[in-house]
Amino acid sequence: MSSEPAIVFEGVVKRFGPRRVLDGLALSVAKGELFVIIGPSGTGKSVTLKLASGQLFPTAGTVRLLGEDLGALGSRALAKLRRRVGYLFQSGALLGWKTLAENVALPLAERDRLPPAQVEGRVRAALAEVGLADAGDLYPAEVSGGMVKRAAFARAIIEDPEVLFFDEPTSGLDPVMARTVDNLIAQVGRARGATCVVVTHDLAGALRYADRIGFLKDGRFLQVAAPDAILHTPVPEVRAFLEAQRVEHRP
C-alpha cells in the first residue's frame, strides 16, 4: 500500500540488561518526509535509528520499515530490505585499509556487480558532491575526521536509497561544511524523494530542512512537531534544550 508510512514504531521498548532505554516509543515517518531526532546525549537516539534500520530489535513492540515488520523477517528478506536503505554511522565507520573511493564504492561492489567504469563514475560524482573530488585515493587514516564523515555520507547515498538514516552527519564539521551537508540532506530528501531520518545536535541546521522534529527523552518523544512549533515549544525540557543552543525565533 503506497500510503503506508515509511517507518512505524508501535509501543517500542528497548532494554539492555536492566537498563530500559526506550519505553513505549511511538513514531510514524511518512514516505518522503525529512524527520529529525534531537535530544540529550545517551537518550537513545542512535538506538532508535538502529531499530528503524533492523540493526537492533525491540524488547517489546513492533517496528515496520517500508511496509515490513522487521521482527518477522527472515535474514534473507531483511538483507534484501536493507538494500533499499542507506545509513551514516555516528562514527563514520570507514574501513581503514580501503581508500575513501573504495569505501564509497562498497555498497555498489557488494550488490550491483556494475562494470568498473560505471562504479568509478558514480564514486567520483558522489565524492565531488561532498567536496572530496581530490581525496578519493587517500586512506581514512590520512584525512581529517570531517573528511571521513563526508566520505561516509557519500557512501550512504551512493545507491540512491529510498530511506536514509543519518546519525550526527554534521558533528565534527566546520560550519561551512556542515551547511553543505545539511543542503545535501535536504537535496536527497527533496529532489530524490527519499525518506530521511536524521539524528543531530545541530538544531539550527535541522530547523532549516526538517519537516518535523522529535525531541527524545526518557525513552519517549516529549514532542513531535514542525520546526516552527518546536521553536515556540511549551514543553520546558525542549525549551531548555533550545536555549542551551541559543536558537532564537526570528520573526
Ligand SMILES: Nc1ncnc2c1ncn2[C@@H]1O[C@H](COP(=O)(O)OP(=O)(O)OP(=O)(O)O)[C@@H](O)[C@H]1O
Ligand atoms: N548495544 C548496547 N548494549 C548496551 N547498552 C547500549 C547499547 N547501545 C546503546 N546502549 C545504551 O543505550 C543508551 C542510549 O544510547 P544511544 O547511543 O542511543 O544514545 P544517543 O542518544 O545516541 O546519545 P549521543 O547523543 O551521545 O550519541 C546509552 O545509555 C547506551 O549506553
Ligand SMILES: [Mg+2]
Ligand atoms: Mg548517538
